[in-house]
Amino acid sequence: MPAPQAATVAAELRTAMGKLTRRVKHEDRIPHGQVAVLGVLDRDGAMTTSDLAADQRVRPQSMARAVGILLDQGLVTRRAHPTDGRKSLLELSDAGRSALEAERGRRAGWLTLAIESELSREERELLARSAALMERLAARQGLGG
Numbered sequence: 001m002p003a004p005q006a007a008t009v010a011a012e013l014r015t016a017m018g019k020l021t022r023r024v025k026h027e028d029r030i031p032h033g034q035v036a037v038l039g040v041l042d043r044d045g046a047m048t049t050s051d052l053a054a055d056q057r058v059r060p061q062s063m064a065r066a067v068g069i070l071l072d073q074g075l076v077t078r079r080a081h082p083t084d085g086r087k088s089l090l091e092l093s094d095a096g097r098s099a100l101e102a103e104r105g106r107r108a109g110w111l112t113l114a115i116e117s118e119l120s121r122e123e124r125e126l127l128a129r130s131a132a133l134m135e136r137l138a139a140r141q142g143l144g145g
Helices: 006-025 032-044 049-056 060-072 094-118 121-139
Strands: 076-080 088-092
Touching: 006 094, 032 049, 032 060, 032 076, 032 088, 032 094, 049 060, 060 076, 060 088, 088 094, 094 121
Parallel strands: none
Antiparallel strands: 076 088
């Protein structure tokens, strides 16, 4: 049997990953946009609302609304910017970190159960090897690099 064409594999992989990502997100209890903000603050540290909007590719007004909800829920805190008095920095609160960890735990828990119940031992081994390959692809730079 000939090896599948890279373009075919790429299209099928992208489709399957999209479906899996959407299914895993069904486990979320916090809306996706808010989880994304918590995740960025967890990974990258304190940021301004403008920086968050740019990172998430949304309008600053939309981000301000999401940040307002997160502030009201106590999931993020605001502090003065150290070098620009006109700005403030947002950071993950302890409650925000706990909520984010719970979201990640629900996603991982669902996926763990799905892997255990749907896949044979051989398929789980293949999936483990495939995950390493996907990491390698994700680390690849753009078309030129």
